Amino acid sequence: MVRDNGVKTYFASDIAYHMEKFERGFDRVIDVWGADHHGYVPRVKAALQAMGQDPDLLDVLLVQFAILYRGGERVQMSTRSGSFVTLRELRREVGNDAARFFYVMRKCEQHMDFDLDLAKSQSNDNPVYYIQYAHARICSVMRQMTEKGYSYDQSAGLAHLHLLTEDHEQALFNRLGRYPEVLEAAALAHEPHQIAHYLRELANDFHTYYNAHQFLVDAAGLRDARLSLILATRQVLANGLGLLGVSAPESM
Amino acid sequence: MKRHLTELIQAALASLAQTGEMTGAQPDIIIERTRDTRFGDFACNAAMLLAKPLGRKPRDIAELIVARLPASERVTKVEIAGPGFINFTMSPAAVRAVVPEVLEAGEAFGKSTVGNGQHVQVEFVSANPTGPLHVGHGRGAAYGATVADLLAAAGFRVHREYYINDAGRQMDILAASIWLRYLELGGEELQFPSNGYKSDDYVWDIAAALRNEHGHAFHHAAAVVFQDLPPDEPQGGDKEEHIDAIVARARELLGPEKYRTVFDKGLSVILETSARTWRNSVSPTRSGIPSASWWKAAPWTAPSRVWKTPVTSTRRKAPSGSPPPVSVTRRTAWWCATMA
DSSP states (O other): OOOOOOOOHHHHHHHHHHHHHTTTSSSSSEEEEEEEGTTHHHHHHHHHHHHTOOGGGEEEEEEEEEEEETEEOOOOOOOSSOOBHHHHHHHHHHHHHHHHHHHSSSSSSSOOOEEHHHHHHHHSSSSEEEHHHHHHHHHHHHHHHHHHTTTOOHHHHHHHHGGOOOOHHHHHHHHHHHHHHHHHHHHHHHHHHHHHHHHHHHHHHHHHHHHOOOSSSOOHHHHHHHHHHHHHHHHHHHHHHHTEEEEEEEEE | OHHHHHHHHHHHHHHHTTTTOSOOOOOOEEEEEEEGGGGGGGGOHHHHHHHHHHOOOHHHHHHHHHHHHHOOEEEEEEETTTTTEEEEOOHHHHEEEEEEEHHGGGGGGTTTOTTTOOEEEEEEEEOOOOSSSBBBHHHHHOOOOOOOHHHHHHHHHHEEEEEOOOOOOHHHHHHHHHHHHHHHHHTOOOOOTTTTTHHHHHHHHHHOOOOOOOOHTTTHHHHHTTOOOOOGGGGGOHHHHHHHHHHHHHHHHHHHHHHHHHHHHHHHHHHHHHHHHTTTTTEEEEETTTHHHHHHHEEESSOSSSOOOOOOOOHSSSSSSSSOOOOOOHHHHHHHHHHH
């Protein structure tokens, strides 16, 4: 821990730092480290134990580095040789939303290939686009409603939810009901990708419903009920995207 | 819904305990979604858990529990499946009830109090600040920021910490690189070390700022700077030895005070860049700079729209009083890995 010349090693200061975290009164401590630190985790935990601290109160998430691809080719990244991609450049190229989403859509210990072309594409294969498009589509339905001279009555909609008996509607009800469970599981397991997966499934349920059924029907009760269902869907999409740091656009 | 089903099971167990048919056991009830909704929406493991302590078949226990389940409007069917799972099918009205629930709760829908207000500290992006944040760091940063937000949504009190190392060799190399660019801006011609920070953008910028503020005060002739240094790699030497010798020469020629000025200049520019990138996700802590005042000093303009997590200074968010300045650590591996 201390070299012959009296200089303390990084390990020594890291132990002190971690002890200091617990002294500051935290019940749990989570470190997000690069995957190359895996050998370091037992050392820090052993040191904590030696100092009388419960090592299980420290969780270390080891994150594999992302590898960037452009046009199917690996993008070289380096710092000292001069040419490198900064986060700012990445965000300028693919946008904040894709950057945030792509980084968390796989388990942290899994390698990830960050496909810059996919992140920029307006296709169903691009998960960020697919989810945001579901949100924007619902906003668009509401605009069309106004254009057609209809208005939305929420209490009438909620009173007619029993009219929603289509399979697509059942699927959406079930999916929406799962959101609190998914959020809790994702938080306790420290797994943002669970939210990302859930949002893709929710977006898929919505898009297939959209393609199969008319929402702006003449029958007011059914129309309001369907609008209530898709507005609830819009809310959950926005909540989930917000947790991932991704925007929920009203139009695209 | 899971909570409701747990309550139903607990009521049945309490009723069985009262009549003496089943006593003592308080199983850790787990209600899970079924894989296939043909077998109901939720499955409960209580009977399996009780089988061993009670010395009875799980199916028998399941039957006893099911017989005592209180009636619920939210459940249409209860079945015993497999070795003794109790499967519940939600009533259509209970399935639909999520819609008014979402519309009423709005942004709060999905949040819970499962974390019970526990204080959690999340430390991430422990990068060496020897350059703007790099895409290699992005994943850990995005991951840490999101985990912190998820925990907050689950009722934990979350303190985000962004930990920056301002010591160590890499920072010295950065300082030396800045100084060499500064000398070049002053008209010196020199062979830039192969292991220095060659990046045009930011090292030149920092050097120019140094010259703006301090004029010629840090200037030395290139011939003096490079006198008797071990050769660089292209000249058949060792690039590490060469750059270390340049760092030593910089310290020697500048003296501790001026060297520190160059070093800090590099550090503060890097911190500002990093802060603009991450300011809405994290709160930097750095030895020697109280983070709250540092935030105020940072010259950014409008925050970007999407990095939504509210800015919280370490000082404000710490659970008890203001935290002491954090000691310096170094995680060069982060940095080295991004170089590979």
